Amino acid sequence: MRVAQPVHALHKTVAGATRLFDLWTAEPLGLAAARSEALLRGADLLAGAATPLTPEAELLANREHFLHWPLAFPDVFARDHPGFDAVVGNPPWEEVTIEELAFYARYQPGLRALAPAPRRAAVAELLDRRPELAQRLIDEQKPGITTPRVLRPDQWLRKQRR
Numbered sequence: 001m002r003v004a005q006p007v008h009a010l011h012k013t014v015a016g017a018t019r020l021f022d023l024w025t026a027e028p029l030g031l032a033a034a035r036s037e038a039l040l041r042g043a044d045l046l047a048g049a050a051t052p053l054t055p056e057a058e059l060l061a062n063r064e065h066f067l068h069w070p071l072a073f074p075d076v077f078a079r080d081h082p083g084f085d086a087v088v089g090n091p092p093w094e095e096v097t098i099e100e101l102a103f104y105a106r107y108q109p110g111l112r113a114l115a116p117a118p119r120r121a122a123v124a125e126l127l128d129r130r131p132e133l134a135q136r137l138i139d140e141q142k143p144g145i146t147t148p149r150v151l152r153p154d155q156w157l158r159k160q161r162r
Contacts, residue, residue, distance in 0.1 A: 014071050016046040018061075019054050021068040026057040029064060098140045107133060 020038055023045070027034035034053050041051045060066075070077040076084060101119075105111040108126045111119060127134055 014074075016048050017071055018068065019050065019057070020045040021071065022057040022061040022066060023051070023053060025066050025068075026053075026060045029060055031056055031060060098137065100137065103137050103140065104133070 020042055023031075023034045023038040031053060034057055037051050037053050038045065041049070045051065045054070073084075076082065101112060104123050104126060107130060108122055111122055114122060
C-alpha cells in the first residue's frame with residue numbers, strides 16, 4: 001500500500017507530459033493536426049489540461065502501445081549522461097504485415113494445409129459464418145501501412161537534415 005501512493009502520484013505528475021507525447025506520436029499514425037495542437041497547447045497539456053484531440057490520441061496510444069522512453073525510464077533520462085547505451089530488440093522495421101491466409105487461419109484451424117481451391121472455399125464459408133472478419137482483417141492491416149512510415153530511420157534523418 002505504501003508503494004501505491006507514490007506510484008499514483010508519479011503517474012499524476014507525468015499525465016500532462018504523457019498527453020503531450022501521445023499527441024506528438026499520434027500524428028504520423030493518422031491523427032491530423034495533433035502535432036500542431038501539441039505545439040500550440042503544450043503548456044496547457046503539461047499543466048494537466050486536455051485538448052480536443054487528446055481523447056483520440058489516447059485511444060491511439062492505448063491501441064498501439066506507445067512507449068515514451070523518458071517517461072517510462074525517468075531515472076535513465078535524468079542522469080548526467082541521459083539515455084541507454086544500447087537498445088536490443090527485433091522490431092519489424094521495414095515491414096509490418098498481416099497476411100490474409102495467416103489471419104483467417106486463426107479462425108479456421110487447418111486452413112493452411114488445404115490446397116488452393118478448397119482453401120478459397122473454406123475462407124468463403126468462414127466469411128459466410130463470420131462476416132465481421134473481413135473488416136477485422138482490414139483493421140488489422142492498417143498499421144502495416146502507417147507503422148513503417150513511423151519506424152523507418154530514413155524518415156527521421158530526412159527531417160533532421162531540413
